[in-house]
Amino acid sequence: MQITSPTFKDNAAKALADAQLQKALGNVRAGFIDKRQKAADALPEFEALRDAARDIKNHTLAHLDLYLETYAEKVEAAGGQVHWAETAEDARNRILEICRRLGAKTVTKGKSMITEEIGLNAFFEEHGVTPVETDLGEYIIQLRGEHPSHIIAPAVHLNKEQVEEDFRRVHTHLDPSRNLDEPTSLLGEARAVLREKYFQADVGITGANFLVAETGTSIIVTNEGNGDLTQTLPKAHIVVASIEKIVPTLEDVSQILRVLARSATGQDMSVYTTFSTGPRRDEDPDGPGEYHVILLDNGRSAMLGTEYQEMLRCIRCGACMNHCPVYHAVGGHAYGWVYPGPMGAVLTPSLVGVDKAGHLPNASTFCGRCESVCPMRIPLPKMMRHWREREFERNLNSAVARYGLGLWAFFAKRPALYQFATGTAMRLLGAIGKGKGRFAALPLAGGWTRHRDLPAPEGKTFQSQWAERQKKMKAKAA
Amino acid sequence: MTEASPSGPAKAPRVGLFVTCLVDLFRPNVGFAAVKLLEDAGCVVEVPQAQTCCGQPAFNSGDRKDARDIAEQTIRALENYDYVVAPSGSCAGMLKKHYPELFEDDPVWHGRAERFSAKVFELVSFLADVLGVTSVEASFNGSVTYHDSCSGLRELGIKGQPRKLLKSVQGLELKEMKDPDVCCGFGGTFCVKYPDISNKIVSEKTRAIRDAGAGTLLAGDLGCLMNMAGKLKREGSAIEVRHVAEVLAGMGDQPAIGEKAKG
Numbered sequence: 010m011q012i013t014s015p016t017f018k019d020n021a022a023k024a025l026a027d028a029q030l031q032k033a034l035g036n037v038r039a040g041f042i043d044k045r046q047k048a049a050d051a052l053p054e055f056e057a058l059r060d061a062a063r064d065i066k067n068h069t070l071a072h073l074d075l076y077l078e079t080y081a082e083k084v085e086a087a088g089g090q091v092h093w094a095e096t097a098e099d100a101r102n103r104i105l106e107i108c109r110r111l112g113a114k115t116v117t118k119g120k121s122m123i124t125e126e127i128g129l130n131a132f133f134e135e136h137g138v139t140p141v142e143t144d145l146g147e148y149i150i151q152l153r154g155e156h157p158s159h160i161i162a163p164a165v166h167l168n169k170e171q172v173e174e175d176f177r178r179v180h181t182h183l184d185p186s187r188n189l190d191e192p193t194s195l196l197g198e199a200r201a202v203l204r205e206k207y208f209q210a211d212v213g214i215t216g217a218n219f220l221v222a223e224t225g226t227s228i229i230v231t232n233e234g235n236g237d238l239t240q241t242l243p244k245a246h247i248v249v250a251s252i253e254k255i256v257p258t259l260e261d262v263s264q265i266l267r268v269l270a271r272s273a274t275g276q277d278m279s280v281y282t283t284f285s286t287g288p289r290r291d292e293d294p295d296g297p298g299e300y301h302v303i304l305l306d307n308g309r310s311a312m313l314g315t316e317y318q319e320m321l322r323c324i325r326c327g328a329c330m331n332h333c334p335v336y337h338a339v340g341g342h343a344y345g346w347v348y349p350g351p352m353g354a355v356l357t358p359s360l361v362g363v364d365k366a367g368h369l370p371n372a373s374t375f376c377g378r379c380e381s382v383c384p385m386r387i388p389l390p391k392m393m394r395h396w397r398e399r400e401f402e403r404n405l406n407s408a409v410a411r412y413g414l415g416l417w418a419f420f421a422k423r424p425a426l427y428q429f430a431t432g433t434a435m436r437l438l439g440a441i442g443k444g445k446g447r448f449a450a451l452p453l454a455g456g457w458t459r460h461r462d463l464p465a466p467e468g469k470t471f472q473s474q475w476a477e478r479q480k481k482m483k484a485k486a487a
Numbered sequence: 488m489t490e491a492s493p494s495g496p497a498k499a500p501r502v503g504l505f506v507t508c509l510v511d512l513f514r515p516n517v518g519f520a521a522v523k524l525l526e527d528a529g530c531v532v533e534v535p536q537a538q539t540c541c542g543q544p545a546f547n548s549g550d551r552k553d554a555r556d557i558a559e560q561t562i563r564a565l566e567n568y569d570y571v572v573a574p575s576g577s578c579a580g581m582l583k584k585h586y587p588e589l590f591e592d593d594p595v596w597h598g599r600a601e602r603f604s605a606k607v608f609e610l611v612s613f614l615a616d617v618l619g620v621t622s623v624e625a626s627f628n629g630s631v632t633y634h635d636s637c638s639g640l641r642e643l644g645i646k647g648q649p650r651k652l653l654k655s656v657q658g659l660e661l662k663e664m665k666d667p668d669v670c671c672g673f674g675g676t677f678c679v680k681y682p683d684i685s686n687k688i689v690s691e692k693t694r695a696i697r698d699a700g701a702g703t704l705l706a707g708d709l710g711c712l713m714n715m716a717g718k719l720k721r722e723g724s725a726i727e728v729r730h731v732a733e734v735l736a737g738m739g740d741q742p743a744i745g746e747k748a749k750g
Binding site: 021025334335338375378380381391396399401402406410414421422425428445449456459464465467470471474475476 | 516679
């Protein structure tokens, strides 16, 4: 997809002015935070599970080559095929090859952020294959020609009324006078429309929440059951997953699953947790005739051994964005690429370059709420700061910012000069501001005073008053 | 307060006050309130002149070199005290959590930074957790609401301490706001780099503050306080804004932040 992260500021300004969006973003705050807290509080070992989950992934990443090879062997032993894809282009081409060989016209898709990352839908359309998103949220945004604004709730930026409008616009074969007031009626209609598509599809594509090295199994968690129909009904099931989705054993998966849904939606478990190992066996009542796994790197192996390696622990629960004040303010599309919120602010520069995505790690107050809820204990603010360091080293931040910072640092490193200069400046500023106690506007402070007043300083600095106090005390003592 | 040791009464702890640049420049009253609280609790307080800022603007802008230079300067100025106390969770968090991180690859300074950071505390948590202060001699006539600043809350675990001490202030009524633990949108340079987003976040915060129905807003970080005070004043609100130390020290009769002197 086209990246608009370089214009983050403009994207954000538009998002802030969009009343519909602002209304919908209220649902993020209301919908996720309390539920996660309740689920975490209800499980005494939740914090210990977070530690265990972190340790499992750290171990896996330290031996990733080994586990990837084991996984691939197991997939092939179960009759599946593994396709290693170094780039997004490699992945797209391999997928298209499989579809062409099977003569696929229609492809159903379960929710997959990796297929967003490789721009699969647009690629399919260019090559005469029709992709059909089967997750309700994904289906809605596909109808609208949009991208997900959230990694687990792709249509969270929309209100019910907008969805009703889209359904009436697209589902013209249905009675125009039907009642779509309730969310359940929208869901029912989408289900009925999609049911047909499952049977038309030649290939079903899903992502994977986990790939299990021990068994060669891919796992998806969903709440709608769409993933199961997507992967069992067509001739072939293609799993598209990035390399860091590997975990060693089923036991490891069961530990991480216990923090995943709780952190994401506040559920103990998602409604469906589906394990897929290879294609249909002779004795199976159903299942795909072919089972393929596209293992995508796309920049991830380059993160190994760097200060960004910990980001590869991410299990895509979305808790960081659900708790992010910046995400709450501007929504996911403003971030300008596939991954929004704090995890996107770290991952996007890693995958597309900090020269394009530099705004993302900067647009953070470092409030730390993301790290405090991350089930994998990823130090997100610390890694955003590392991106700022890379930018600073490469002179990517603005000349004005660098000049201001340099001037400030010059004084901050010279205490005597600093105290003389600030003492003078504050006396002056204090005298000017004395009448009102605050400034509504001040030269060079436009960034501050555009939206708020600047409280005036008292006048004399603490250090100058303290020096006077010390002098008086000495005089008294003498 | 101080425990007697076998060799006689323990000496009063020597505290080096890290004033913080915003308190030094904008709100010296907070510094004097901190000194009063520490002296009332039996500490000897000194304020070395060789301090300026904790270095966060450089550190958070990716300028590690200047951040390290400033950190070295701060450590040199304050490392010989028994304790180093700052009236700010954000600056104390920088000294305590991030200084050692800054010197991760420096065998000499890393140890020095770790020894230093072990002595560093934010003012209110120092009073409550280290000195065991359970009440203060102060009165305040009115209702207050308390905002948990992010660094203090999430880096240093400051939440119960200020509330506990505020409850001992005579005449003070605490009215909690909704989501007191959500960021106010200040974020240091963030608020001027992304003013529109910062404005949206602080607007949500001031709504919660107004809905709490208290006459005064308190917090433990001057950056957040100036941000929230500036927004409340721009909105025409009469809510007064003060640093929690000023109220705890019984020095809450100064003009509030962003207010002119009365009379």
